[in-house]
Amino acid sequence: xxxxLFWRYCLAGxxxxxxxxxxxxxxxxxxxxxxxGYITVAVYNDFPPYSFKDNKVPRGIDVxxxxxxxxxxxxxxxxxxxxxxxxxxxxxxxxxxKGHIITRKKADLMxxxxxxxxxxxxxxxxxxxxxxxxxxxxxxHRESWAILKDTQKTNNIDTLAIFQYEKIAVEIDSxxxxxxxxxxxxxxxxxxVHSESIYKAIDLLKDESVAAVSGMRSxxxxxxxxxxxxxxxxxxxxxxxSIKSWDIGMAVQQDFRQLAYAVEDQITLMVDNGQMQKIFxxxxxxxxxxxxxxxxx
Amino acid sequence: xxxxxxxxxxLSTALGLTLALGMLSTNTHAAVTxxxxxxxxxxxxxxxxxxxxxxxxxxxxxxxxxxDNVKKMHPVWAFSxxxxxxxxxxxxxxxxxxxxxxxxxxxxxxxxxxxxxxELWQYEARLPDGIMPCCDVINRGVAIYDDVVIFGTLDAxxxxxDQKTGKVxxxxxxxxxxxxxxxxxxxxxxxxxxxxxxxxxxFGIVGxxxxxxxxxxxxxxxxxxVEGHMGYLNGKENGITGGEANKTWTGDLWKTxxxxxxxxxxxxxxxxxxxxxxxxxxxxxxxxxxGDNLYSSSRLAIDPxxxxxxxxxxxxxxxxxxxxxxxxxxxxxxxxxxxTVKAAATADRNGYFYVLNREDGKFIRGFPFVSGIxxxxxxxxxxxxxxxxxxxxxxxxxxxxxxxxxxxxxxxSFLGGKNWMPMAYSQDTGLFxxxxxxxxxxxxxEPVSYKKxxxxxxxxxxxxxxxxxxxxxxxxxxxxxxxxxxxxxxxxLWGGVLATAGNLVFTxxxxxxxxxxxAKTGEIVYKFNTGSGIVGSPVTWEKDGEQYLSVLSGWGGxxxxxxxxxxxxxxxxxxGGTVWTFKLPRS
Numbered sequence: 001x002x003x004x005l006f007w008r009y010c011l012a013g014x015x016x017x018x019x020x021x022x023x024x025x026x027x028x029x030x031x032x033x034x035x036x037g038y039i040t041v042a043v044y045n046d047f048p049p050y051s052f053k054d055n056k057v058p059r060g061i062d063v064x065x066x067x068x069x070x071x072x073x074x075x076x077x078x079x080x081x082x083x084x085x086x087x088x089x090x091x092x093x094x095x096x097x098k099g100h101i102i103t104r105k106k107a108d109l110m111x112x113x114x115x116x117x118x119x120x121x122x123x124x125x126x127x128x129x130x131x132x133x134x135x136x137x138x139x140x141h142r143e144s145w146a147i148l149k150d151t152q153k154t155n156n157i158d159t160l161a162i163f164q165y166e167k168i169a170v171e172i173d174s175x176x177x178x179x180x181x182x183x184x185x186x187x188x189x190x191x192x193v194h195s196e197s198i199y200k201a202i203d204l205l206k207d208e209s210v211a212a213v214s215g216m217r218s219x220x221x222x223x224x225x226x227x228x229x230x231x232x233x234x235x236x237x238x239x240x241x242s243i244k245s246w247d248i249g250m251a252v253q254q255d256f257r258q259l260a261y262a263v264e265d266q267i268t269l270m271v272d273n274g275q276m277q278k279i280f281x282x283x284x285x286x287x288x289x290x291x292x293x294x295x296x297x
Numbered sequence: 298x299x300x301x302x303x304x305x306x307x308l309s310t311a312l313g314l315t316l317a318l319g320m321l322s323t324n325t326h327a328a329v330t331x332x333x334x335x336x337x338x339x340x341x342x343x344x345x346x347x348x349x350x351x352x353x354x355x356x357x358x359x360x361x362x363x364x365d366n367v368k369k370m371h372p373v374w375a376f377s378x379x380x381x382x383x384x385x386x387x388x389x390x391x392x393x394x395x396x397x398x399x400x401x402x403x404x405x406x407x408x409x410x411x412x413x414x415x416e417l418w419q420y421e422a423r424l425p426d427g428i429m430p431c432c433d434v435i436n437r438g439v440a441i442y443d444d445v446v447i448f449g450t451l452d453a454x455x456x457x458x459d460q461k462t463g464k465v466x467x468x469x470x471x472x473x474x475x476x477x478x479x480x481x482x483x484x485x486x487x488x489x490x491x492x493x494x495x496x497x498x499x500f501g502i503v504g505x506x507x508x509x510x511x512x513x514x515x516x517x518x519x520x521x522x523v524e525g526h527m528g529y530l531n532g533k534e535n536g537i538t539g540g541e542a543n544k545t546w547t548g549d550l551w552k553t554x555x556x557x558x559x560x561x562x563x564x565x566x567x568x569x570x571x572x573x574x575x576x577x578x579x580x581x582x583x584x585x586x587x588g589d590n591l592y593s594s595s596r597l598a599i600d601p602x603x604x605x606x607x608x609x610x611x612x613x614x615x616x617x618x619x620x621x622x623x624x625x626x627x628x629x630x631x632x633x634x635x636x637t638v639k640a641a642a643t644a645d646r647n648g649y650f651y652v653l654n655r656e657d658g659k660f661i662r663g664f665p666f667v668s669g670i671x672x673x674x675x676x677x678x679x680x681x682x683x684x685x686x687x688x689x690x691x692x693x694x695x696x697x698x699x700x701x702x703x704x705x706x707x708x709x710s711f712l713g714g715k716n717w718m719p720m721a722y723s724q725d726t727g728l729f730x731x732x733x734x735x736x737x738x739x740x741x742x743e744p745v746s747y748k749k750x751x752x753x754x755x756x757x758x759x760x761x762x763x764x765x766x767x768x769x770x771x772x773x774x775x776x777x778x779x780x781x782x783x784x785x786x787x788x789x790l791w792g793g794v795l796a797t798a799g800n801l802v803f804t805x806x807x808x809x810x811x812x813x814x815x816a817k818t819g820e821i822v823y824k825f826n827t828g829s830g831i832v833g834s835p836v837t838w839e840k841d842g843e844q845y846l847s848v849l850s851g852w853g854g855x856x857x858x859x860x861x862x863x864x865x866x867x868x869x870x871x872x873g874g875t876v877w878t879f880k881l882p883r884s
Contacts, residue, residue, distance in 0.1 A: 044749060045427065083427045083475075084749035091749070101434060102403065102424050112750040119745050125759030126861055143750065172501050172553050173580050178754050181548075181585040182694030189548045189585070196476075196501070196553075216751055242694075242744055243752035 030258040033108055038076040041066045042095035042107035045081045048199075049222035049283040050112055053081075061218070062111035064279045065140055069266045080107040088114065089131065097133040097253050108252065109263060115139040115249035115290065134251045138264040139290030140276060144245035145176060146217040148202070148224055148233045153211035160184065160237040166211035169193040169201035176214035179241045199223050214238070218285045225284045247290040268293075326394050326461060328443045334486050335566055341839040344392045347438050347483035348719065349795075349836060351564040352628040355721035356796045357837045361844035362881065363799035364815045367823045370846065370879045374414030378407065378851065378874030385435035385853020386874055387717070389483065389793065389834040392847070393441060396460070399876055400436040400483075402853060404450040408463060409876065411840065418463030422450040430479045430496070433853050435832075437561075437717075438483035440491060442511040447491050449480030455493060457514060467514040471495055477502050482561035485571075486511055487601045492571060494558025501553035501579045506562070506571070506599060518604030522575045523554035524591045530604055538592070538606065545589040555579030556593040558623070560717050565628035565641070568656055570607060571599040572641065574623035581756070583617030584692035590615055594622035596643060598658055608658030612645045614681065617689045618672055619711035620647040627729075628655050629722050631776055642775050644720055644731045646713030647672070651680060652775050664778035666771060667714035667735050669763055671707050693742040693754035701757070702742030710738035710760045712855065716791065719834055723796035726816050728772045728781055730802045732790040735763045736863065759861045767866060770794070770804055772819060782819030784812070788866040791854050793834025795846075803846065805831020807856065807867050811848055811877070829873025847878045 033039050043051035043062050051060040058079055070077040082095050092110065099106040113136050122130045147168070154162050163180070164187055170177040172194040180188050195201035198215040202223035205213050213220065220233050227233060238244060252260050270276045271293050280287035329345055337343070338350030341359050349355050362370060378386065378401040391398040396417060397409040404422035409415065430451045439448040445457040445466050452474040457466045471493060472478025477500025485492045490508040504522035509515060518530040525542025528535040543551050555578045562573035578586060578593035594613040597606050613620040626643040641655035650666040653659065660680030672689070673682035691702050712734065720731045738758045746755035768786030773779070788807040795803045801822070802814040807830035813823025830852030837846045851874040857867060 047749070050750065081426075083429050085429055086748070087753065087755060088747040088749075100426065101430065102428065103426060114747045114750070114752070116745060116747075119747065122745060124861070125739055125757065145752070173748075175752050175754060177580070178582060178585065178694045181582075182692055186584075186587075192548050194549055194553060242754060246747075246752050248750060 028108055030256070030262065033075065033259065034073075038078050039070050039073070039109060040078045040080055040107040041070070042080045042082050042110040044112060045083050049218055049285050061141070061279055061283055061285065064282070065270070065276070066109070066111055068270060068275060068279070069263055072266045072269070073262060080105065092131070092134050092251055096251060108256070108259065110251045112248055113251040115247040133254055135254050135257060135260055136251045137249055137260045138267045139247040139249035139292050140267050140271070141248040142245055142288040142290050142294075143248050144217050144235060144288070145214065145238050145241055146220055146233050146235050147212050147214045147237055148205065148220040148231060149212040150205055150208070151230055151232060153208070158236045160188065163188045163191050163212070165191070167191045167193050167209070168212040168214060169195050169204045169210045170214050171195055171198045171201060174215065175241065175243065179238070180214065183240065221285045222283060247292070249290070326444070329393060329441045331486070331489055334442070343394070344390065344836045344838050345441055346391075347389055347440065347485065347561070348563060348625070351485070351487070351566060353563040353625050353719060354627055354629065354724070355719060355794060355834070356724055358798045359837055359839055359844050360798040361839070361842075362797065362801060362837070362846070364801060364820075364822050366881060367799070367801060367813050370813075370823060370881055372825075372877055372879050373845070374878050376407070376409050376414045376416070376876040378402075378405065378876070383851055383872045383874035385433045385832060386849040386851030387435040387437050387481075387832050387854055388849050389438040390836050390847045390849070390876065391439055391441055392836065392838050397847065397876070398439050398441060398446050399849060400438055400448055401874060402434050402436065402851070404434075404436055404448075406439060406446060406448055406458060406463070408446075408460070411845070411878070414878065420456075420458055420463045422452070422454065422456065424450065425452055425474065428452050428474050428479065429477070430481070433855060435854055436481050440484040440486050442486045442489075442491065445511070447484050447511065449482065449484060449493060451479050451481070453478035453480045453495060453497075455480070455484065455491070455509070455514065469509060469514040469516070471507065472497065472502065476500065482559060485561055485564060487564045487571060490517055490601065492562065492564070492601070494561050494573060496557055496559035501555065502557065503552075503554055504556040504558045504575050506558055506573050506597070506604070508601065508604060520599060520604045520606065522556040522558055522592050522597065523551055525551045528604055535604060545591045547586045547588055550580070550586045553579055554590065554593065556595070559621075560623035560625070563625055563627060564601070565655060567628065567639065569601065570655070571601050572626040572628070572655075573597050573599060574621070574626065574643070576621040576623050577616045577619050581619065582693055583615060583689065584694070586615075588615060594620055596622060596626045596653070596658075598655070610651070610653055610658045610660065610680065612643075612649065612651065613647050618647070618707060620645065620713065622646070623717070624715060625719050626653070627720070627722055629775070631727060640775070642722070642729055644715040644729070644733065646709065646715065647682070648709045648714035649676060649682075650729075650731070650773060650775070650778070662778065666731055666773055667709055667733050667769070669708045669735075669737065671737070690740045690756060691742055693744075693756060695742070701744065704739050704741040706737055707740055708737035708763065709734070710736045711758070712736070712760065712789070716855070718791055718832070719793040721794040721796040721802065723802070723816055725798055725800065726772070727774065727776070728816070729775055730794045730796055730804075730816075731771045731773055732792065732794055732804060733769045733771055734767050734789045735769055736760055736767050736789065737763055760863050762862055762866070767863065768806065770814070772802075772816070784814060784819055784821070788870070789856050789863060791830075791832040791856055795835040795837060797837055803835045803848075805833065805835065805848055805850070807832070807852060807870055809850065809870065811835070825879070827873075827875065827877050828871075829875065830867070830870045843880050843883070845878055845880045847876060850875045850877055
């Protein structure tokens with residue numbers, strides 16, 4: 001099927017450039033990977049608690065999950081640290097199907113790729129599939145939006161109304177930024193503090209310059225591990241945000257399905273035998289299984 | 298990897314030839330002075346600035362080539378930029394003392410012997426893995442001053458190379474590439490200073506204009522382009538841009554307000570002002586930032602001695618369409634009765650052509666230069682757009698149902714009525730030659746979208762042609778708005794324009810053709826296939842009484858990154874990377 005789609009795109013002109021890529025960037029097959037004894041895994045740079053370097057040692061939930069998969073498959077892991085581009089489509093292009101813009105290097109497997117049928121099978125403005133170069137699979141986590149609040153400042157008021165009076169920090173160009181900027185007729189806008197990163201936003205909470213931070217639950221838990229009685233982390237107030245939670249899986253290049261099946265088997269195994277829970281516990285982050293496993297367990 | 302090569306033998310041979318032929322230049326490798334740059338337009342034996350003179354008119358007084366003999370023009374040499382890195386050659390060559398300096402994609406610089414087309418040296422910047430340049434890995438050219446060649450890299454380093462050897466003389470960081478800073482524009486020399494902008498507005502950086510000592514790279518002044526940020530002169534505070542923070546912004550968004558100066562600028566010696574354009578405001582979702590969002594999508598006039606903003610003109614207040622205001626502002630004079638008007642003109646992304654008083658930035662007139670503009674009904678007496686109801690893309694936060702939002706048809710597309718590619722102004726015809734594109738976009742809110750492992754609200758769009766053609770080179774009369782002639786091209790135009798006193802206008806197309814036109818009538822008088830798409834800017838110069846013309850060929854830039862129906866017009870174009878040099882055969 002991929003060939004047919006490829007040529008259809010070629011007729012439309014867009015992806016013809018692919019045909020001219022040098023041979024080095026051709027995807028490795030499952031057999032190539034097993035024979036070589038290693039797998040190259042793409043993880044985001046500087047993205048705790050999912051993937052980051054701790055004194056040059058790769059750490060994080062995604063790092064540990066990928067390392068365990070490789071171990072189970074008797075493979076060494078080589079990391080490809082990627083810088084996030086403007087959206088997921090760009091990241092998948094850079095990491096797994098077209099290759100890095102400068103080095104042309106690609107990974108065999110990419111971690112922390114949302115697993116969403118609507119997204120996987122989305123069509124573009126011309127009625128053609130948008131993401132046909134990759135296959136997204138193997139959900140191992142369910143991420144969600146939450147608000148970390150300093151209850152001394154919010155006075156235990158749990159509705160968004162308090163942010164007409166108190167400041168709330170968000171990461172710039174994030175969904176909470178969009179949502180909080182638009183909700184209640186835009187009345188919270190003047191009290192939204194935009195930070196370059198969620199951890200800078202949490203620092204603002206720690207030094208009491210804001211009353212709350214909105215971001216991904218895992219990052220809030222990692223950034224404020226000892227909430228005690230003063231701080232709370234929950235999704236109260238975010239009922240109207242367009243996507244409240246979403247599954248996180250992996251991606252490989254489209255003609256790599258055999259690898260995807262092998263990796264997916266390891267995820268199921270790790271969820272079943274408690275290894276997944278243990279990895280999240282190590283980072284003091286709540287393990288919320290993907291909706292796939294919530295249904296089957 | 299840096300690779301430098303000097304071919305001493307070739308160089309000395311070239312110099313020997315030069316001396317033997319008694320070339321016009323008095324000495325070889327004379328240091329480039331401010332005077333040389335100010336006189337660039339008049340001195341026809343060299344091209345020492347981006348735009349053939351600081352005003353960027355891209356007009357040459359050379360008339361050896363004319364509409365009658367240009368058909369005999371033929372290539373004298375072609376130079377390959379080599380390797381696998383053949384994409385997006387948007388550079389304009391610089392020519393001085395028998396040497397041509399060009400940049401290639403991926404932050405490379407070449408020095409070429411103009412007599413033979415031989416490489417004298419090559420410099421390749423070492424680019425870090427983590428860079429994330431928006432919109433292809435291009436570079437638009439070098440500046441030269443004294444005995445150095447200066448250019449900006451994709452990781453936002455300003456590098457000065459020795460003109461003779463290509464060895465690094467100094468390197469200065471213009472911004473942290475990890476924060477999203479990048480550089481692709483050709484730097485500009487003004488009063489011994491190298492003036493630069495920065496790219497990266499999509500990542501929430503704040504645009505700035507900087508002046509450095511061109512000989513040492515030491516920073517002299519810096520001027521942020523968003524209201525509320527402090528400027529500096531010689532290390533001391535030099536006034537907040539716009540006076541104070543947040544007059545035209547909402548909340549704290551001015552802190553990360555974009556307005557990147559990614560295309561560099563022009564300089565008008567007459568009024569002693571630097572003209573610099575600014576990009577769209579950040580974040581892209583305009584509903585989060587009510588207000589004009591100064592000085593995004595604007596033209597700024599800056600005093601080169603102090604780095605202070607003298608005047609501004611905002612083409613798209615409260616931008617919601619990605620209409621960068623970066624396009625070049627070109628100083629020119631015209632007669633209104635007996636009065637000489639000191640004007641400047643620009644053809645904006647937003648589809649309007651503006652004529653301003655360059656002394657004070659006051660609006661003189663404006664008119665559309667592409668058809669079917671949807672976002673505004675026109676311009677008011679101050680040049681401010683009259684927004685059309687329903688013309689602004691919707692608020693992504695409104696799509697709470699998780700369904701695709703309402704689709705809006707918007708003209709021009711976000712790639713603009715005119716993008717980065719510089720237009721030309723002919724002092725003979727008094728016309729501007731504008732490389733424009735006729736296209737629009739369907740734009741809607743995309744509720745199922747993700748960014749770095751997180752749910753997100755993006756916007757979806759498809760760019761669509763309006764006619765059978767997209768590209769449109771237009772000869773426009775700045776005094777009346779009259780369209781004097783038009784050349785239609787199937788693919789979008791993405792290369793610069795050159796006008797000459799020989800009644801000629803040159804430009805290239807993605808299809809690979811270098812075209813010559815009769816400047817008065819638009820008749821095609823020259824056509825040559827360079828083998829790959831042209832997205833660079835042509836230059837012309839004179840040597841031994843012969844007129845030469847050079848242009849880079851090498852398809853790339855932002856157009857191939859976007860798909861859809863536009864892609865149909867470019868599907869047969871191959872990659873490349875070649876400098877072509879032409880002249881008339883000696884009769």
